[in-house]
Amino acid sequence: MQNEMNEKSFNDGLHADALTHEVTFEDPLTLACGLILPTHKLVFETYGTLNKGRNNAILICHALSGNQHAAGLNTEGRPGWWDHYIGPDKPIDTNKFFVVCPNNIGSCFGSTGPNTINEDTDKSWGPDFPPLEVSDWVNSQVFLMEYLKIKCWSAVIGGSLGGMQAMHWAVSHSNRLKSAVVIAASLKLSAQNIAFNEVARRAIMSDPDFHDGAYLDQDITPKQGLALARMIGHLTYLSDSALGRKFGRLVRNGDLDAAEKALVEFEISSYLNYQGDKFADNFDANSYILITKMLDYFDLAQSFNDEAVDAFSKSSCNFLIVSFSSDWRFSPQCSKEITDALIEANKNVSYLQIDSDQGHDAFLLPNRRYEDGLRAFLFATSNHLNGAVK
Amino acid sequence: MNITALISNWIESKSRLLDLGCGDGSLLKTLIDQLQVRGYGLEIDPVSINNCIRKGINVIEQDLNSGLTNLNDGSFDTVLMTQTLQSLRYPHLVLDEMLRIGDQAIITFPNFGHWRTRASLLFNGRMPVTKQLSYQWYDTPNIHFFTYKDFETLCVERQIKIVGRVFVGGYSSTLGMDRVWPNLFAQTAIYRLRK
Numbered sequence: 391m392q393n394e395m396n397e398k399s400f401n402d403g404l405h406a407d408a409l410t411h412e413v414t415f416e417d418p419l420t421l422a423c424g425l426i427l428p429t430h431k432l433v434f435e436t437y438g439t440l441n442k443g444r445n446n447a448i449l450i451c452h453a454l455s456g457n458q459h460a461a462g463l464n465t466e467g468r469p470g471w472w473d474h475y476i477g478p479d480k481p482i483d484t485n486k487f488f489v490v491c492p493n494n495i496g497s498c499f500g501s502t503g504p505n506t507i508n509e510d511t512d513k514s515w516g517p518d519f520p521p522l523e524v525s526d527w528v529n530s531q532v533f534l535m536e537y538l539k540i541k542c543w544s545a546v547i548g549g550s551l552g553g554m555q556a557m558h559w560a561v562s563h564s565n566r567l568k569s570a571v572v573i574a575a576s577l578k579l580s581a582q583n584i585a586f587n588e589v590a591r592r593a594i595m596s597d598p599d600f601h602d603g604a605y606l607d608q609d610i611t612p613k614q615g616l617a618l619a620r621m622i623g624h625l626t627y628l629s630d631s632a633l634g635r636k637f638g639r640l641v642r643n644g645d646l647d648a649a650e651k652a653l654v655e656f657e658i659s660s661y662l663n664y665q666g667d668k669f670a671d672n673f674d675a676n677s678y679i680l681i682t683k684m685l686d687y688f689d690l691a692q693s694f695n696d697e698a699v700d701a702f703s704k705s706s707c708n709f710l711i712v713s714f715s716s717d718w719r720f721s722p723q724c725s726k727e728i729t730d731a732l733i734e735a736n737k738n739v740s741y742l743q744i745d746s747d748q749g750h751d752a753f754l755l756p757n758r759r760y761e762d763g764l765r766a767f768l769f770a771t772s773n774h775l776n777g778a779v780k
Numbered sequence: 781m782n783i784t785a786l787i788s789n790w791i792e793s794k795s796r797l798l799d800l801g802c803g804d805g806s807l808l809k810t811l812i813d814q815l816q817v818r819g820y821g822l823e824i825d826p827v828s829i830n831n832c833i834r835k836g837i838n839v840i841e842q843d844l845n846s847g848l849t850n851l852n853d854g855s856f857d858t859v860l861m862t863q864t865l866q867s868l869r870y871p872h873l874v875l876d877e878m879l880r881i882g883d884q885a886i887i888t889f890p891n892f893g894h895w896r897t898r899a900s901l902l903f904n905g906r907m908p909v910t911k912q913l914s915y916q917w918y919d920t921p922n923i924h925f926f927t928y929k930d931f932e933t934l935c936v937e938r939q940i941k942i943v944g945r946v947f948v949g950g951y952s953s954t955l956g957m958d959r960v961w962p963n964l965f966a967q968t969a970i971y972r973l974r975k
Contacts, residue, residue, distance in 0.1 A: 710833070729840060730850045736796065736818055740833050741840045759826055766833040774836065 438484030451548030504676035517603025617666030698731035801864035805832035944972030
């Protein structure tokens with residue numbers, strides 16, 4: 391294993407906010423599709439201090455468009471995508487916990503993925519990057535865990551696709567986590583979910599700049615397609631009422647009272663176009679296709695005769711399941727199914743259904759009850775850690 | 781014996797226990813500590829839910845009035861409900877559900893036939909506000925008032941077997957009055973039920 395970072399720094403008393411690291415694993419990673427990645431690189435950030443017992447570590451699993459920058463400020467001064475929840479005295483308290491957030495393989499923020507170089511060909515992987523499943527992300531995270539010499543996560547936490555990783559950890563590596571927090575996730579995607587992903591992929595693939603995925607060789611990116619894919623996705627992460635509250639029928643340019651309405655631009659139109667363009671500048675189209683397919687393929691109970699109860703039968707961690715009332719991508723019903731299966735499987739589980747009009751995006755946004763719930767659950771987790779009476 | 785001790789007498793150690801309307805999880809925690817049961821609580825009050833989670837108690841955010849159809853037949857050994865029956869929209873349906881989900885049900889409720897509540901209505905002509913039922917008529921969560929006799933009549937109607945019952949009084953229990961004349965002197969009734 392080749393360490394591109396100073397390994398000593400993880401041994402005692404590492405303390406930092408938003409430290410970026412990278413590691414290249416020289417051991418092969420066998421993927422669910424049967425192909426093997428002979429080496430792979432992960433970039434990751436850490437926050438807080440790994441204690442001497444190395445048992446206060448929390449793994450944060452990012453979702454479709456997430457990355458390693460979960461908390462603190464990066465070199466450009468931008469806060470992480472979950473900065474509201476991770477930090478000193480925050481619900482995921484870095485005074486107590488050592489928090490690790492990797493960018494997962496197949497993504498596009500520095501870890502091995504379609505936009506990195508395939509050493510066999512000396513060209514970008516592009517569309518030839520092997521298809522991935524959630525288990526591949528988790529197995530790669532196991533490499534990272536061993537590299538950090540962490541035997542057992544205090545918690546594995548994730549929202550959306552991140553929640554699916556947390557569930558997969560609980561099912562496949564049951565002795566390597568004390569607790570799992572599964573937020574706004576699902577045992578598998580519905581037809582409607584898959585349909586939205588398909589529309590997004592079609593938008594990307596029909597961009598003339600896509601070049602069957604080999605656009606990097608042409609020194610171009612399919613920005614229009616990727617922006618459109620994101621606009622569709624983004625809309626499904628919001629609720630009608632949140633959009634109405636934020637934008638209503640506000641007009642940014644033009645005048646609805648004028649006879650000539652062609653010049654009218656609604657605030658929502660401007661916002662959505664901005665979101666699409668911003669995303670297209672930062673994300674890789676092949677990664678988007680790859681990871682949306684990964685979501686589509688996910689089915690926790692598939693290899694357990696479709697019985698989620700059986701899937702969870704070997705899990706030994708404590709679960710916290712969280713849903714949001716207005717989330718229609720992964721509705722509270724999806725989280726209830728997870729919860730009911732865990733109750734049936736005789737596992738320790740608590741379930742929160744948080745009132746919010748923010749849709750699926752609520753899992754990233756400030757919300758008092760959500761914060762309190764996470765804080766309480768991790769308080770119980772750290773009590774357990776310190777050997778306090780349960 | 782206090783109410784918790786009376787309840788724990790009826791629960792097998794290491795069994796599966798569901799507590800409907802578990803509050804802050806105190807009772808559930810005591811029963812888990814004493815009997816090593818696998819316990820789950822159902823609750824809708826956010827503050828209570830958070831207190832459960834902090835204690836490491838399994839709590840599920842679910843409204844009893846929306847039904848319990850997500851829980852399978854016979855999936856629990858005991859379904860417990862303390863001081864909640866009187867606040868449910870349809871107590872009789874929840875009672876049926878408890879015995880569908882659990883092999884046995886344990887229920888406690890305030891006895892509205894207690895002499896203090898009777899006296900309040902009789903002499904003051906006002907709905908009683910007692911230490912145990914401390915709400916005004918307009919803001920009380922307790923929307924059904926019934927005596928233990930009413931409850932037993934309901935059990936007969938719904939073919940529910942009463943396999944145990946204990947009455948707990950206030951100060952009158954020291955005189956044994958709650959046992960001699962429970963509908964008048966018992967403040968709290970505790971029932972053990974089976975189908």
